[in-house]
Amino acid sequence: MAGQVVDYLSGFLTALPDAPLADLSVPHELLADPDLRRPPPEDGRALGELLAVVDRAARPGLNPASPGYFAFIPGSGLVSAGLADLVADVLNRYTGMAAPAPGLVALETDVLRWLADVVGLPTSAGGLLTSGGSIATLSALITARHARLGEDFLAGTLYATDQVHHAVVKAARLAGFPTGAVRIVPTDAGLHMDVGALAAAVAADRAAGRVPFCVVGSAGTTNTGTVDPLPQIADLCAREDLWFHVDGAYGGAFALTERGARRLRGMERADSVVLDPHKSLFLPFGTGALLVRDVAALRAAHSGDQDEAGYLHDLDELELPDFAALGPELTRDTRGLRLWLPLHLHGVAAFRAALDEKLDLAAAAYALLRDVDALTLLGPPELSTIAFHCSGPGTPEEVDARTAELLRRVNAEGRVFLASTRVRGRRLGRLCVLNHRTDRARLDEAVSALTRHAKALAAP
Numbered sequence: 121m122a123g124q125v126v127d128y129l130s131g132f133l134t135a136l137p138d139a140p141l142a143d144l145s146v147p148h149e150l151l152a153d154p155d156l157r158r159p160p161p162e163d164g165r166a167l168g169e170l171l172a173v174v175d176r177a178a179r180p181g182l183n184p185a186s187p188g189y190f191a192f193i194p195g196s197g198l199v200s201a202g203l204a205d206l207v208a209d210v211l212n213r214y215t216g217m218a219a220p221a222p223g224l225v226a227l228e229t230d231v232l233r234w235l236a237d238v239v240g241l242p243t244s245a246g247g248l249l250t251s252g253g254s255i256a257t258l259s260a261l262i263t264a265r266h267a268r269l270g271e272d273f274l275a276g277t278l279y280a281t282d283q284v285h286h287a288v289v290k291a292a293r294l295a296g297f298p299t300g301a302v303r304i305v306p307t308d309a310g311l312h313m314d315v316g317a318l319a320a321a322v323a324a325d326r327a328a329g330r331v332p333f334c335v336v337g338s339a340g341t342t343n344t345g346t347v348d349p350l351p352q353i354a355d356l357c358a359r360e361d362l363w364f365h366v367d368g369a370y371g372g373a374f375a376l377t378e379r380g381a382r383r384l385r386g387m388e389r390a391d392s393v394v395l396d397p398h399k400s401l402f403l404p405f406g407t408g409a410l411l412v413r414d415v416a417a418l419r420a421a422h423s424g425d426q427d428e429a430g431y432l433h434d435l436d437e438l439e440l441p442d443f444a445a446l447g448p449e450l451t452r453d454t455r456g457l458r459l460w461l462p463l464h465l466h467g468v469a470a471f472r473a474a475l476d477e478k479l480d481l482a483a484a485a486y487a488l489l490r491d492v493d494a495l496t497l498l499g500p501p502e503l504s505t506i507a508f509h510c511s512g513p514g515t516p517e518e519v520d521a522r523t524a525e526l527l528r529r530v531n532a533e534g535r536v537f538l539a540s541t542r543v544r545g546r547r548l549g550r551l552c553v554l555n556h557r558t559d560r561a562r563l564d565e566a567v568s569a570l571t572r573h574a575k576a577l578a579a580p
C-alpha cells in the first residue's frame with residue numbers, strides 16, 4: 121500500500137511545476153459525480169481506484185504546493201514532514217502527556233526550545249505546537265486574559281491595528297470578550313502601528329474605567345508583510361504593564377535569517393509569540409506554534425483540574441511538559457515529529473537559506489517592478505511580500521477595477537497565481553513569496569506577466 125501511495129505522490133511531485141495552479145470555477149459536475157460521492161461501501165475497493173478518486177477530488181480549487189503560488193500566504197508541504205507524519209501516525213504514541221511517550225515528548229520539547237531560541241525568548245519560555253496560528257492565538261489571548269484579568273475580565277481591552285489578522289479578533293471573541301474589547305489603533309502611512317496613538321488610546325481607556333491588558337503587534341502582516349515597531353510597543357507594554365503578544369504567524373520564522381532578525385527586533389521582548397510552521401517553515405498545513413515567555417502562565421490558564429480526572433491518575437509527572445496541560449487538547453497527534461525530522465534531516469542551514477532566498481526574491485521583484493510606470497508599489501518589502509496597484513488616471517474605483525483585471529490576466533496565463541487584498545478601502549495586488557519551491561525563474565515569470573499586462577492596461 122505504501123508503495124502505491126509513494127508512486128502516486130512521485131507522479132504528483134514530478135508534474136507539480138507545470139500542474140494547474142488555480143481553478144476557481146465551481147466544479148458542479150465533479151461535486152455531483154456519483155462515482156466520487158458514494159457512501160462507504162460494505163466491502164472495500166482497491167487502493168489504486170481510491171487514489172484515482174482522491175486525485176480527481178484534489179484537482180479543482182487552488183494548489184498552494186506549486187512554485188507559482190504567490191497568493192494569500194503560500195503553503196509548501198515539505199515532503200519530509202509528510203514522511204514524519206506517516207511514521208508518527210503508524211507508531212501512534214500518545215503525546216498529550218509526557219509519561220506515555222517521554223522520548224517523543226522530549227523531541228517535541230527540543231523543537232519548541234529551538235523555536236524559542238529563534239524568537240529570542242529566555243529559558244523560562246515554553247509552549248506547544250498547535251493545529252495552526254488561530255488556535256495558538258486563542259491560547260495566547262486566554263493566557264493573557266487569565267494572567268492579567270482573572271475571571272472578571274469583561275472590562276479588559278486589547279489593542280491591535282486594522283492590519284492585524286482577523287484570527288486575533290476572532291480569538292478575542294472566542295476567549296469571551298465582548299466586541300468592544302478590541303481597540304483598533306491607527307497606522308502610519310506605511311501601515312505600521314502608531315505607538316503614540318496606542319499610548320493615547322490606553323490612557324483614554326484607563327480614564328474611562330476600562331482595563332487595558334494586552335497589545336498585539338504584527339511581525340509581518342498578512343496584507344502587506346508590514347512589521348509593527350516592536351521595540352516601541354515593548355517599551356509601552358513595559359511602562360503600562362500590558363501583555364505584549366506578537367503575531368508572527370507569517371513573518372516570525374524570518375528571525376532565522378540575519379536580515380529577518382534585524383527587522384523583527386523587539387519580538388524577543390514579547391510575553392507570547394505565535395508562529396506558523398505551516399507557512400514560513402514550509403510544513404504541511406496543520407502546524408502552528410505558541411511560545412509563552414513564562415510557561416507557568418500558559419499552564420495556569422489551561423490546566424484543567426486534573427485531580428478530578430481519575431482516569432489520568434496512573435501517570436506520573438516527569439521533567440517534561442504535559443502538553444495537555446498547556447493547551448485545549450487532551451489527545452493529540454505526535455505533532456513534533458513533523459518539525460523535528462525535517463530540521464534534523466535537512467539541517468537548520470537549509471531552512472535559513474530558503475528563507476533568505478524568499479527575502480531575495482521579494483527584493484528582486486520590487487527592484488524590477490518599481491521601474492514600471494504602469495504600476496505603483498506600496499514600498500520596499502519588509503519581509504517577502506510586495507503590494508501594488510495599477511497607476512494612471514481614473515477614479516479610485518476605476519483604478520481598483522484595473523488592478524483586479526491585471527491580476528485576472530496574469531492568473532489566466534496559468535503559470536503564477538496572485539490574489540488581492542483591500543487596504544484602506546483600496547484594492548491592492550499582492551505577491552507573497554514563501555513556497556520553498558518558488559525560484560528565480562518562476563518569480564521572473566510573475567514579474568514579466570505583471571509588467572506586460574500592466575503596460576497593456578495602461579495603454580490608451
Ligand SMILES: *Cc1c(COP(=O)(O)O)cnc(C)c1O
Nearest residue numbers: 252253254285287342369370396
Ligand atoms: C495565517 C495567519 C494567522 C492565522 O493562522 P492559521 O494558521 O491560518 O490559523 C494569524 N496571523 C497571521 C499574521 C497569519 O498570516
